[in-house]
Amino acid sequence: MTATSVEPTRRDFLYIATGTVGAVGAAAALVPLIAQMNPDASTIAAGAPVEVDLTPIAEGQVIKVFWRGAPIFINHRTKKEIEDARKVNVASLPDPQSDEKRVKSGKDQWQVLIGICTHLGCIPLAHSGEYNGYFCPCHGSVYDTSGRIRQGPAPKNLPLPPYKFLFDSKIRIGEEDAAKV
């Protein structure tokens, strides 16, 4: 056999074309098989926004509400907690973010967080840990009063849910302020 390869024939073309169509068909057949596992319509509908009245939450109190099956912490922070969160050197944090970016402007006392540890999903305990913020009992991640990761295996700050203030004492979780984003 020398380098002069045989000319591609029409049969070769047919083989390749048939094979390609077959592969595309098989891939297309996988789509429903895989997609069925994603959240279904009822789960998505159940994940609609929820409204929370803030009036009963006293200063220094944290309440938990559920949105999309996830606990949302609403922390009515004290002056001291806000100060503690603001006096750190942001650049030195594992996941640098200023406290101002983690609350709505002018609503510094209201901190709304998804209470799911960014390590492996446990629910941290409020008002505990070295920074008196949140402490995750599962593998020992420590968050500060802004919900930022300070120590332990969790890689990220506690995430913020989309939410907006309807008025001063009511928020809607699951919807972002259109004007502000």
Add this chain to the structure above:
Amino acid sequence: MMSGHSTYQPQSAFMKWMERRLPIAGLVYSSFVSYPTPRNLNYWWTFGGILMFLLGAQLVTGIILVMHYTPHADMAFNSVEHIMRDVNYGWLLRYLHSNGASMFFVAVYIHMARGMYYGSYKEPREVLWILGVILYLLMMATGFLGYTLPWGQMSFWGATVITNFFSAIPLVGESVVTWLWGGYSIGNPTLQRFFSLHYLLPFVIVGVVVLHVWALHMVGQNNPTGVEPQSEKDTVAFTPYATIKDGFMMVCFCLVYAWFVFYVPNYLGHADNYIPANPSVTPTHIVPEWYYLPFYAILRAIPNKLLGVIALFGSIGILAFLPWLDTSRVRSAKYRPLFRQFFWIFILVTVGLGWLGSKPAEGGYVLASRILTFYYFAHFIIILPVLGWVEKTRPLPNSISEAILNEGLPLGASGPAPTATKN
């Protein structure tokens, strides 16, 4: 060696008729009756049979449990209590199943340690060994899925932590986890798919066991000397010799199994799992089932999420490469004085990791986990390759029979030693 053993001779007219159409009796006969096994196998070789028995037991008890169990987030917990209180012998079937899973892991760990001690993973048994690693992974997955089914606190939070491993995948992690859950958190869709898969995987295990045994019968069993059988003098027929020995050990093993089931049925479980799943409270101390503890300790030893998850999977995956990481040409630890010590250190380190996995992740426990995790990997990546080069091994016997003779058991001293039957 494979060609040496006798073949099946059908006796009755019906079996002769059958054998020409579906030679299944012949297959069973040559695999489990006349199959030649090394004559020096010790009791550590009985755990393969025990594993097959336990797989059967899990299938039978599991299929019965499904007749009474309800895979729904609102009803699963109560249906398990219904099994425990209302169903006739339901408590027994459930305890057999939950303790059976633990016994399954006891047996597989002994079975794997046996393979590591006697070098059973070495040429030509690499594929056999890798199929074993796959079986072990499938067992781990099945056990995990099963443990979520009672939908107690540990079920729920164990499932949360384990599925979140996948959130460590860069970029697509979160979407993968949502896809696994079928929701924004663990919920009913998760339970239902886990139930479906918990039913499926044991049958996949059955399939891989068939491949495992097939591969075993291609290359033959290893034995305590690690020297391949040379002649018929080195082997005995599977039946009655291996069947009796396997059967005896199986009975002994069942005594232990029964002791757990009847005397301490919840000893290996967690009290928290008798509290219905509550998505708003994480138990203060989450620990997985005992059989995952060493790997859990490795996960927690590493302060970085992604690397922790990689180390966890790596610590299991590395087993598949063992045939190539161990560079020694001598199989059995019996003739490897240094390896033998390192083997036991490795066992102690793994048990130590298991103990650490059950402790809270703080202070000295974390430091100790880091040291042992380092050693665990060093055993495979540094110690085994280097040992193969530097170790001075003891001289190997020329054959299995010679090894037995040298140990002061002359042939004929207590009647002729059994040899492979030649019918």
